[in-house]
Amino acid sequence: MIGIIDYGMGNLRSVQKAFEFLGVPAQIVSRPNEMEQFPGLILPGVGAFRDAIQEIRQKDFPTALRDSVDSGKPLLGICLGLQLLFETSYEDGEYEGLGLIDGDVVRFQNEPELKIPHMGWNAVDTVQAHPLLEGISNESHFYFVHSFFVRPTDRETVIGQTTHGTQPFASIVAKGNLMATQFHPEKSQRVGLQLLRNYANLVEESATIRS
Amino acid sequence: MLAKRIIPCLDVHAGRVVKGVNFLNLRDAGDPVDVASRYESEGADELVFLDITASHEERDIILDVVQRTSEVIFMPLTVGGGIRTLEDIRRLLSAGCDKVSINSAAVKDPEFVREAALRFGSQCIVVNIDPKRVPVAGAEAIPGVREDLAVIPRPGRDGSEEVYWDVHINGGRKPTGLDAVKWAREVEQLGAGEIVLTSMDADGTKDGFDIEITKAVSDAVGIPVIASGGAGHPSHLYEAVTSGGASAALAASIFHYGEFSIDETKQYLQERNVPVRRIPLPAKSE
Numbered sequence: 001m002i003g004i005i006d007y008g009m010g011n012l013r014s015v016q017k018a019f020e021f022l023g024v025p026a027q028i029v030s031r032p033n034e035m036e037q038f039p040g041l042i043l044p045g046v047g048a049f050r051d052a053i054q055e056i057r058q059k060d061f062p063t064a065l066r067d068s069v070d071s072g073k074p075l076l077g078i079c080l081g082l083q084l085l086f087e088t089s090y091e092d093g094e095y096e097g098l099g100l101i102d103g104d105v106v107r108f109q110n111e112p113e114l115k116i117p118h119m120g121w122n123a124v125d126t127v128q129a130h131p132l133l134e135g136i137s138n139e140s141h142f143y144f145v146h147s148f149f150v151r152p153t154d155r156e157t158v159i160g161q162t163t164h165g166t167q168p169f170a171s172i173v174a175k176g177n178l179m180a181t182q183f184h185p186e187k188s189q190r191v192g193l194q195l196l197r198n199y200a201n202l203v204e205e206s207a208t209i210r211s
Numbered sequence: 212m213l214a215k216r217i218i219p220c221l222d223v224h225a226g227r228v229v230k231g232v233n234f235l236n237l238r239d240a241g242d243p244v245d246v247a248s249r250y251e252s253e254g255a256d257e258l259v260f261l262d263i264t265a266s267h268e269e270r271d272i273i274l275d276v277v278q279r280t281s282e283v284i285f286m287p288l289t290v291g292g293g294i295r296t297l298e299d300i301r302r303l304l305s306a307g308c309d310k311v312s313i314n315s316a317a318v319k320d321p322e323f324v325r326e327a328a329l330r331f332g333s334q335c336i337v338v339n340i341d342p343k344r345v346p347v348a349g350a351e352a353i354p355g356v357r358e359d360l361a362v363i364p365r366p367g368r369d370g371s372e373e374v375y376w377d378v379h380i381n382g383g384r385k386p387t388g389l390d391a392v393k394w395a396r397e398v399e400q401l402g403a404g405e406i407v408l409t410s411m412d413a414d415g416t417k418d419g420f421d422i423e424i425t426k427a428v429s430d431a432v433g434i435p436v437i438a439s440g441g442a443g444h445p446s447h448l449y450e451a452v453t454s455g456g457a458s459a460a461l462a463a464s465i466f467h468y469g470e471f472s473i474d475e476t477k478q479y480l481q482e483r484n485v486p487v488r489r490i491p492l493p494a495k496s497e
Contacts, residue, residue: 014307018285120459123214143286
């Protein structure tokens with residue numbers, strides 16, 4: 001059973017529907033004290049960084065999230081859910097994130113003829129092998145919608161990389177049981193479903209080990 | 212590199228996919244979920260449902276269609292047609308669509324675009340712009356249009372008389388006096404995340420997209436522009452995403468009538484060095 005964290009922003013149903021399609025039970029988690037019962041979590045997100053982090057703080061998620069990650073429980077951030085894991089975002093100001101991964105969140109630089117947001121299907125180059133990418137070929141296309149991207153301080157956390165215009169950025173990051181994608185696997189057809197299936201498998205393995 | 216997107220558009224009427232010319236002689240073409248599944252397996256990058264249901268009472272039917280589609284299709288889905296209120300958008304998004312496209316309502320109340328983008332995020336607000344070339348001579352001045360957005364004379368094609376690129380609403384029937392390029396910049400400022408540009412002159416001709424207007428709008432804005440209207444051959448989609456500068460091309464009949472498949476179209480583009488996403492096709496059962 002996978003818990004999808006609901007902090008009051010964005011449509012969580014699409015992630016839930018993707019897991020349902022895969023036959024993996026997934027439920028919406030609206031309160032930090034409900035996180036405990038789920039062996040794996042998803043941190044989704046669309047919209048502005050500032051609003052999202054405010055909601056997360058207001059609903060008392062930061063400590064519970066940190067404890068959950070420290071306990072070794074898998075967490076997958078998606079899109080804004082990836083950016084929220086970092087220390088600082090420069091989206092319309094400067095905002096402190098969850099600080100679970102070192103690094104910051106910055107906007108794409110303007111380039112002639114470069115469209116921002118980066119919207120559509122783009123290839124993910126595998127930087128290092130990871131169980132999330134099991135059965136997915138290198139340079140597979142995933143669906144992106146974003147104007148900001150993460151710059152992890154520790155390059156070892158970069159699993160996949162994508163290039164918009166002339167600007168390469170980290171499109172998959174992982175630090176132990178903490179994983180995140182800048183693209184939307186739930187909107188990336190077969191390869192996206194495969195990635196979510198891989199995550200569900202990781203959650204199951206991790207639960208077996210920790211029990 | 213970001214792939215150029217190929218987007219089939221389905222006309223949905225009373226919960227069924229329909230085909231027809233100018234909304235006349237509508238013919239049933241199946242369940243939207245089945246048609247959407249077929250396009251997904253052929254490698255469509257996104258889908259658009261255009262709800263052409265006329266009566267307000269039947270509008271809830273599209274919510275059911277969106278709901279059912281989003282349970283089995285895992286790619287971005289946009290719904291357009293008759294969207295007027297924030298509540299319309301909220302209901303469509305919670306039914307499972309990813310973006311909504313707004314047309315006449317954006318012209319009638321530009322603040323609606325701003326409010327929608329603030330509330331739901333720019334990434335899910337698409338504005339449709341339907342320009343039509345109108346001869347300057349004899350064009351009636353339309354009162355109430357903001358001066359900085361008003362039509363300006365532009366050279367006609369083949370050195371013919373000057374024309375306005377007049378944004379039309381109500382399915383292309385009503386001129387507004389807004390210049391297509393200026394209006395595109397305005398909707399970007401208001402927070403739209405994407406523009407679907409449908410030339411009323413090219414739409415339905417199958418002679419190709421209006422490359423001149425597509426290029427002008429695409430150059431004028433920093434957000435993605437989707438070319439629409441006029442596709443009859445893969446070469447037309449090629450022109451739209453190369454000379455036209457569009458990020459994506461939208462087409463209906465070329466795919467519906469099986470003249471070219473989505474993958475054939477993408478192969479055509481790929482052979483000409485346009486970045487596209489191709490997927491392995493299921494084996495054909497003979």
